[in-house]
Structures are given as structure tokens and as C-alpha cells.
Amino acid sequence: MPVARRHPAMLWLAAVLLLGGMGAAAAQGAHPFGVPESSAGMGGPGWLASFFGQVSVWQSHFYRQLTGAVRAWQAEGGAAWTLIGLSFAYGVFHALGPGHGKAVISSYVLANRQTARNGALLALASALIQALVAIAMVAVLAVVFNATAATMNQATRWLELASYALVTLLGAWLVWIKAIRPLLRRRRVPAVAAPPAEPVLKGAAALRAIAVHAPTPHAHVHHAHQHDHDCGCGHAHVPAPDQVAGALNWRRAGSAILAVGLRPCSGALIVLVFALSQGFFLAGVASALAMGLGTGLTVAALACLAVAAGSAATRIGNRLSSAGAARLRYGVEALAALVVLLLGVMLLGGMVAGGG
Amino acid sequence: MERTSARRGLAALTAATALLAAGAASAHPHMWIDARAVIDIDAQHRITAVRQVWLFDDMFGAYATQGLKKGKDGSLSADTLKGMAKDWMTALGEPISHYFTRVTVDGKMAAFAAPRDARVDWNPKTTRLTLSFTLPLAKPVAPGADGAQVDIYDPTYFVAYAFDEKGAVSLGGPDAAACTSAYRKPKELDWKTMQQLAAIPADPDALPDELFAITKGLTHRIEVRCP
Numbered sequence: 134m135p136v137a138r139r140h141p142a143m144l145w146l147a148a149v150l151l152l153g154g155m156g157a158a159a160a161q162g163a164h165p166f167g168v169p170e171s172s173a174g175m176g177g178p179g180w181l182a183s184f185f186g187q188v189s190v191w192q193s194h195f196y197r198q199l200t201g202a203v204r205a206w207q208a209e210g211g212a213a214w215t216l217i218g219l220s221f222a223y224g225v226f227h228a229l230g231p232g233h234g235k236a237v238i239s240s241y242v243l244a245n246r247q248t249a250r251n252g253a254l255l256a257l258a259s260a261l262i263q264a265l266v267a268i269a270m271v272a273v274l275a276v277v278f279n280a281t282a283a284t285m286n287q288a289t290r291w292l293e294l295a296s297y298a299l300v301t302l303l304g305a306w307l308v309w310i311k312a313i314r315p316l317l318r319r320r321r322v323p324a325v326a327a328p329p330a331e332p333v334l335k336g337a338a339a340l341r342a343i344a345v346h347a348p349t350p351h352a353h354v355h356h357a358h359q360h361d362h363d364c365g366c367g368h369a370h371v372p373a374p375d376q377v378a379g380a381l382n383w384r385r386a387g388s389a390i391l392a393v394g395l396r397p398c399s400g401a402l403i404v405l406v407f408a409l410s411q412g413f414f415l416a417g418v419a420s421a422l423a424m425g426l427g428t429g430l431t432v433a434a435l436a437c438l439a440v441a442a443g444s445a446a447t448r449i450g451n452r453l454s455s456a457g458a459a460r461l462r463y464g465v466e467a468l469a470a471l472v473v474l475l476l477g478v479m480l481l482g483g484m485v486a487g488g489g
Numbered sequence: 490m491e492r493t494s495a496r497r498g499l500a501a502l503t504a505a506t507a508l509l510a511a512g513a514a515s516a517h518p519h520m521w522i523d524a525r526a527v528i529d530i531d532a533q534h535r536i537t538a539v540r541q542v543w544l545f546d547d548m549f550g551a552y553a554t555q556g557l558k559k560g561k562d563g564s565l566s567a568d569t570l571k572g573m574a575k576d577w578m579t580a581l582g583e584p585i586s587h588y589f590t591r592v593t594v595d596g597k598m599a600a601f602a603a604p605r606d607a608r609v610d611w612n613p614k615t616t617r618l619t620l621s622f623t624l625p626l627a628k629p630v631a632p633g634a635d636g637a638q639v640d641i642y643d644p645t646y647f648v649a650y651a652f653d654e655k656g657a658v659s660l661g662g663p664d665a666a667a668c669t670s671a672y673r674k675p676k677e678l679d680w681k682t683m684q685q686l687a688a689i690p691a692d693p694d695a696l697p698d699e700l701f702a703i704t705k706g707l708t709h710r711i712e713v714r715c716p
Contacts, residue, residue, distance in 0.1 A: 280555070407616070
């Protein structure tokens with residue numbers, strides 16, 4: 134896009150998408166010692182790798198002190214804040230590292246023209262869900278059933294798979310709504326003189342009809358990188374007409390929140406199990422929640438950046454012409470939608486390649 | 490009962506091995522090992538084996554032993570520990586891991602025979618596991634004019650080793666006194682190296698990755714010389 138050269142806002146937009154997206158390329162292999170670890174690997178250009186490298190150094194720095202902090206709290210109640218502070222810092226650096234969470238949230242927010250407030254809410258909610266999933270998983274599997282590490286790894290794996298599948302579905306749905314449907318509709322409008330019904334309603338109804346009868350053949354035709362297996366894209370995510378814009382609709386945002394939050398953070402899992410082994414599960418719960426808050430606030434900041442970049446793009450567009458503005462807006466939203474879909478496909482593909 | 494728990498322990502680690510690696514390329518250590526190494530020297534002044542003791546961090550210990558059948562004092566049965574040792578050695582023997590140890594003489598990597606004396610100890614008080622094992626060389630090698638290099642490191646940077654304890658590196662065997670050893674810490678990962686590292690494709694079988702680490706001084710290096 135030539136606009137990218139003309140205005141820093143577009144660079145910001147690109148940077149935000151990159152920051153999340155590039156690093157999330159799945160890199161899998163076999164490590165002899167089993168600890169659940171997110172499959173985000175290093176990828177992307179050098180400067181990004183350096184950034185992530187530095188972030189991971191800090192992340193390790195805080196992580197390593199967590200066990201000492203749990204023990205200190207156990208010995209003396211006043212030390213609770215040390216653990217909470219360290220966990221919060223770990224969460225912040227965890228969110229700055231490579232991972233799909235911030236990319237999905239930022240792209241979702243961009244593609245849906247969400248406000249900064251909605252973006253921040255989405256980010257916080259997904260981080261909170263992530264912490265609660267970790268707590269619930271350890272509480273049920275380890276506390277109630279005394280499950281082994283292997284069982285918990287397996288459970289993490291399933292949640293991860295579900296999370297990636299949701300990202301893919303969400304991406305496919307966004308691509309349909311934001312990239313493909315507007316094109317189809319534009320082609321249809323001149324042919325039908327004075328359409329009798331509201332176009333939004335018509336579109337949604339048409340989409341529902343397609344989604345119910347067939348697994349959206351359009352998405353498969355238009356995008357060569359689509360997966361081969363039948364994914365039933367769109368079934369779960371057909372929006373009601375009244376859901377297309379406006380204040381944050383929790384039911385609709387739920388798919389984005391779940392897509393990000395379903396996979397528990399390995400750091401949280403391990404701290405929870407460690408706290409449990411010390412007979413002090415409460416410390417693990419507090420730590421996991423503090424991590425979630427740190428992650429949530431950081432991703433919220435990134436999502437706000439994405440929103441700012443998006444509205445800057447709109448302002449540039451308005452300076453051009455109304456047609457130009459619409460085209461630019463379409464470009465931003467379609468690109469963001471595509472990023473979500475690509476991420477989902479990459480993450481799922483990485484998991485399948487890694488031996489599922 | 491004992492048998493079942495041992496098998497569960499085994500299953501745990503096998504599954505774990507297959508599962509995760511994921512952090513592999515992320516250069517984010519999630520495990521810490523306080524290590525000790527003894528290099529055995531025979532009467533002909535050749536290296537015959539590398540003996541190591543790895544003390545894992547407390548978080549890993551708590552996680553890896555979660556759900557395993559423990560005694561009143563938190564101890565694990567001998568069967569369980571034996572199963573763990575066997576399983577870990579199998580996993581570590583995969584070409585990608587290569588016991589996280591490499592012995593090089595004159596630029597050539599020496600082959601290992603099957604590892605011996607593997608055992609796991611568990612301290613329920615500190616929640617730390619220890620793995621001890623001996624890696625015999627397939628054929629004893631004499632350190633040449635440039636000495637022999639023993640490199641210990643995880644090429645995926647998932648495990649961070651530390652040889653900080655006093656006497657963590659030493660020589661053993663019948664003629665230890667004939668040789669000298671010098672230990673060198675891995676270089677801190679600087680930004681430039683990190684970039685180069687990231688440029689290597691994340692193919693687990695790719696050899697360049699490990700050669701890269703060795704040539705860039707990112708390993709724990711023990712230099713053995715027998716003048």
C-alpha cells in the first residue's frame with residue numbers, strides 16, 4: 134500500500150500485527166524433559182528476534198524467583214506481595230514475547246472496528262480466562278484426581294488444539310465477513326436496482342443460508358493457503374444482524390476470548406503445581422491471577438495501539454475521498470482478518486507437524 | 490501398586506518427551522540444572538568417559554513428580570526412580586539431544602557408547618530431582634595438541650545449565666593427575682548472536698544449530714589437555 138510510506142500510522146499498524154504474528158510461527162520438536170510450553174518460537178526479522186530474546190531474558194529472570202517467593206510467603210504472610218509483584222512482572226514480559234494471544238486480539242479489534250475500550254476489555258477478559266483455566270485445570274486434575282504431569286500435559290495439549298482450532302474458525306469467519314462478503318456484495322449491488330431489503334440483513338441471511346448448507350466454499354476458493362480437511366468454517370460464528378457493530382457484544386467476543394484464553398500459560402501451570410507440592414495452593418492461585426493481570430494489561434495496551442493505528446488509517450482515508458476511505462478501511466479490516474486466519478492455520482499446522 | 494506407579498512415572502515422562510519441545514526455539518530457559526562433570530582419564534592419558542550429575546530446579550521437580558505415588562515422607566519408590574532414569578536416558582539419547590554433551594578432538598566429534606549407571610534421586614524437602622549418569626566414549630580418545638573439548642549445553646536453550654559449584658568440573662580415573670582441565674562459561678547471548686541464531690531454520694535435525702553454538706562459544710566448555 135502506498136499509504137504505508139506516507140504515514141507512520143500504517144507503520145504502527147504493521148508493527149503491531151507483526152509483533153504478534155511473526156513470532157507465533159510454530160516451532161516444534163522433541164525435548165527430553167517434559168514441561169508444557171507454548172509452541173511459539175522465534176521467527177520473523179532479526180530485530181524482532183532480538184527483541185523477543187531480550188524479553189525472554191527478563192521473563193526467565195522473574196520466573197526463577199517465583200519458587201523462593203512462594204516459600205517466603207509460606208514462612209511469612211507479608212511476603213505475599215513479593216510473589217504477586219514477581220508474577221505480575223512475569224505476566225507483562227510473557228505478553229511481550231512471541232505468542233498468538235496479542236495478535237488475535239489486536240487483529241480481531243481492528244477487523245471489527247472495536248473501540249479502544251472494547252479492545253482493552255477483550256484483552257483483560259482473555260487473560261483472566263487464561264489464568265482461570267490454568268487454576269481450574271490444576272485444581273481438578275492435580276488436587277482432585279492427583280493426576281501426573283503427563284496427564285496435565287495431555288490436557289494442555291487438548292486445550293491448545295481447541296484454542297488453535299477456534300483461532301482458525303474465527304479467522305475464517307472474519308475473512309468471510311470482512312474480506313469476501315464486501316466484495317461479493319459490491320458486485321451484486323449495481324446489478325439489482327434499488328434493493329428492497331436492508332443490505333446488512335440480506336448479507337447476514339445469505340451467509341446463514343450458506344453456512345447451514347455447506348462449509349463455505351468461497352473461503353476455500355479465494356485462499357490458496359486454506360487447509361484441506363473439512364473444517365466447517367463459519368458454522369459456530371454466524372452473527373445475528375444486530376451484532377455487526379457497536380458496543381462490545383460479549384457473546385460474539387466470546388469466540389475471540391476463548392480462542393486466546395483456552396490454552397493455559399505453562400508458567401502458571403508449573404507455579405500452581407509447585408505451590409500445591411508445598412501444600413500452599415493459594416499462593417499458586419494468587420500467582421496465576423497476577424500473571425493474568427500483567428498479561429492482560431500488556432495486551433490491552435497493544436490492542437489500544439492497534440485501535441489507534443486503525444483510526445489513524447481511517448483519518449488518512451477521509452482526507453482522500455469517500456471511496457478511498459472505504460477502500461482503505463476495507464484493506465485494513467481484510468488484512469487483520471487474514472492475519473487471524475493465517476495464525477490459526479500456522480498454529481494448527483505446527484501442532485500437526487509436531488506429531489499432534 | 491508400586492509397579493503401577495512406576496509405570497505411570499514412565500508414561501508421564503514419555504508423554505512429556507513427545508509433547509513438548511515447543512519452547513524449543515524460543516530461547517527462553519524454563520528449566521535450570523546445577524551440573525557437575527567428571528572426565529575420566531585412563532592410564533594411556535586418554536578420555537574414556539564423561540560422568541555427570543544434574544540437579545534440576547525445584548519447580549521442575551514439583552511438576553515432574555506431581556501425581557506419582559509418594560511415601561509418608563514424600564519419598565518416591567525405587568521403582569519409580571528407576572523408571573524415570575531409564576526414560577530420561579532414552580529421551581536424552583535421541584540424536585537431537587545427544588545427552589546435551591559433545592566431546593570433540595581435532596574438530597571431530599567422538600561417538601558415545603551406551604550410557605551407564607543412570608540413576609535418579611529425589612529430595613522431597615527441596616523438591617529437586619537429580620540425574621546421574623556416565624557417558625563412556627565408544628573408543629577412548631587422546632586429547633591432541635589442541636586438547637579435547639567437552640561441550641555441555643541444550644541446543645534449544647530450553648535448559649539453562651550452571652557449573653557454579655566449587656569443583657563442579659574435575660578429572661577422574663586412573664591417571665587424572667596427568668591432565669589438566671579448564672572450564673569456560675558460555676558467552677552471554679548478545680543481540681547480534683541472537684539474530685544469527687534466529688536465522689537458523691527451526692529444523693530439529695539441523696546440525697548447523699549445534700555447530701553454531703559450539704563455534705560461537707555458547708556452550709559450557711571444558712578444555713582437557715594432557716601434555
